[in-house]
Amino acid sequence: MKRSERLVDMTQYLLARPHTLIALPFFAARYGSAKSSISEDLAILKHSLAIHENGILETVAGAAGGVRYIPFLGEKQTASYLTGLAQRIQDPSRILPGGFVYLSDVLGSPQDLRAIGQIIATHYAYTQVDYLMTIETKGIALAQAVSKYLNLPFVTVRRRPKITEGATISVNYVASSSDRVEKMELAKRLLKPHANVLIIDDFMKGGGTMNGMEELVKEFECHVVGRCVLCETQFKEPRRVADYLSLININRVDTTNKKIEANVGNFLTQTDFDRF
Amino acid sequence: MKRSERLVDMTQYLLARPHTLIALPFFAARYGSAKSSISEDLAILKHSLAIHENGILETVAGAAGGVRYIPFLGEKQTASYLTGLAQRIQDPSRILPGGFVYLSDVLGSPQDLRAIGQIIATHYAYTQVDYLMTIETKGIALAQAVSKYLNLPFVTVRRRPKITEGATISVNYVASSSDRVEKMELAKRLLKPHANVLIIDDFMKGGGTMNGMEELVKEFECHVVGRCVLCETQFKEPRRVADYLSLININRVDTTNKKIEANVGNFLTQTDFDRF
Numbered sequence: 395m396k397r398s399e400r401l402v403d404m405t406q407y408l409l410a411r412p413h414t415l416i417a418l419p420f421f422a423a424r425y426g427s428a429k430s431s432i433s434e435d436l437a438i439l440k441h442s443l444a445i446h447e448n449g450i451l452e453t454v455a456g457a458a459g460g461v462r463y464i465p466f467l468g469e470k471q472t473a474s475y476l477t478g479l480a481q482r483i484q485d486p487s488r489i490l491p492g493g494f495v496y497l498s499d500v501l502g503s504p505q506d507l508r509a510i511g512q513i514i515a516t517h518y519a520y521t522q523v524d525y526l527m528t529i530e531t532k533g534i535a536l537a538q539a540v541s542k543y544l545n546l547p548f549v550t551v552r553r554r555p556k557i558t559e560g561a562t563i564s565v566n567y568v569a570s571s572s573d574r575v576e577k578m579e580l581a582k583r584l585l586k587p588h589a590n591v592l593i594i595d596d597f598m599k600g601g602g603t604m605n606g607m608e609e610l611v612k613e614f615e616c617h618v619v620g621r622c623v624l625c626e627t628q629f630k631e632p633r634r635v636a637d638y639l640s641l642i643n644i645n646r647v648d649t650t651n652k653k654i655e656a657n658v659g660n661f662l663t664q665t666d667f668d669r670f
Numbered sequence: 671m672k673r674s675e676r677l678v679d680m681t682q683y684l685l686a687r688p689h690t691l692i693a694l695p696f697f698a699a700r701y702g703s704a705k706s707s708i709s710e711d712l713a714i715l716k717h718s719l720a721i722h723e724n725g726i727l728e729t730v731a732g733a734a735g736g737v738r739y740i741p742f743l744g745e746k747q748t749a750s751y752l753t754g755l756a757q758r759i760q761d762p763s764r765i766l767p768g769g770f771v772y773l774s775d776v777l778g779s780p781q782d783l784r785a786i787g788q789i790i791a792t793h794y795a796y797t798q799v800d801y802l803m804t805i806e807t808k809g810i811a812l813a814q815a816v817s818k819y820l821n822l823p824f825v826t827v828r829r830r831p832k833i834t835e836g837a838t839i840s841v842n843y844v845a846s847s848s849d850r851v852e853k854m855e856l857a858k859r860l861l862k863p864h865a866n867v868l869i870i871d872d873f874m875k876g877g878g879t880m881n882g883m884e885e886l887v888k889e890f891e892c893h894v895v896g897r898c899v900l901c902e903t904q905f906k907e908p909r910r911v912a913d914y915l916s917l918i919n920i921n922r923v924d925t926t927n928k929k930i931e932a933n934v935g936n937f938l939t940q941t942d943f944d945r946f
Contacts, residue, residue: 396714398673398674398711398714398718399714399717399721401678401681402714402718403718403722405681406681406685406722406724409681409685438672438675439678441675442674442676442678443682445679490834490835491833492833494834496834496835496836496857498826498835498857499823499859502825502860503823504823505821508686530806531806531807531810531826531832532834534807534810534811534814535810538783538810538811538814538815541778541780542780542784545780546780547775547779547780550807556807557767557768557770558772558808559766559772581772583772583775584774
């Protein structure tokens, strides 16, 4: 097979397997090529990905070595996407009764989910994560988008018991918006003990739901290694959660004058793009 | 930029934008290359994708022409994945009380969702679809996976009213398993009238839920152009839905002897892989 054809196939193969070490002999066998040719191919691939700040090809030296594709979106592209998203969120037709913001279109758009997934995966590219966790319903699309780029399984916490989950572990939590005590649960077999869990959700107001998921993680004898939400919204009292990332910050929803004020959240300042 | 570097970037660019026509002058400008060089690049790309039966590059001739990447998984790879999945589903530890089958691990695995998304998208690659529709909660992961490869938005029907959706349209339906009348609803602004809708869900037993979604589509003055489920299960009475695709067929769940019988559904025989 010619170099040009190998490069197309290699790109496709690596993109479909993020964060997975592929040994050089695998590619050598796949294309019937010498290892030295494969090494040259990979150098080209690495360079081309780097130019467009869209993913990194990591080389792991030694006998057990190979290459690993790390999805990554550069600071400029991230800032430009998030600024555009904040502007779209300011559209007054998104205001719902009770000061809620309509986001179902964003959470059902493959191009938005692709960008959001890449952006969040960039921050956690070198964090030791075993599982992503989210809560039904809107968080699922986000967790799945990130799961794809970190190549990690995601688990969905239920707000209501389900007959198709088997044994579960549940916790009570205080929903910040209603101040009511609610229950959330997760299928027992979904998390292994001592695993590292990254929590992802669509909205955070008081942090009650996030706090509940954190309690649930502890009940599974696992550790929370990160918290990331698409939108944080204004909240008068102190938040129940301190250390989190937000992609978008919704400062104000004025239902009377039909105005939403949204800007980029703390994600950009909290992410070290230069590590890559 | 060299051909080899262009090819890596083009592959990545096209893979991120399935079913989207990209004009040749776009690539010519992106790389500062002559159109004739770009044409040669695309011929190489087309050939390389075809060899591995993993996607097609369609060429559209004429002034408004260009190329379009169509995700596609060949018959052999599809059969091999589905056979493996059926075997995994036969694991007796998946049996839940009431004869339900535990599938949350599959629906949270990025590699499974990648394969399932590509497989379903292959069947509907040339169907005129505007939206994918699913129902919370487990269908979401599947709809999103397909959405990515067809590059189409997906909408999520709710079983329970939500304050973050705005105005909704609702229908009543008879859940086949309980024979109870239930309600499902969809945010009014999510579907435009006269659109073509592909319905995707995780399970189908009697078809009651599928039938409900179909009624909902009609209430939006839209058309159902396809129905696809991950698993169909045995059902004694005649199904409420006739024309559907299933990836997996669960013939029997024997809770007494702890046995599940599963095999590949009607998907393989109903899909014309030779169109590609």
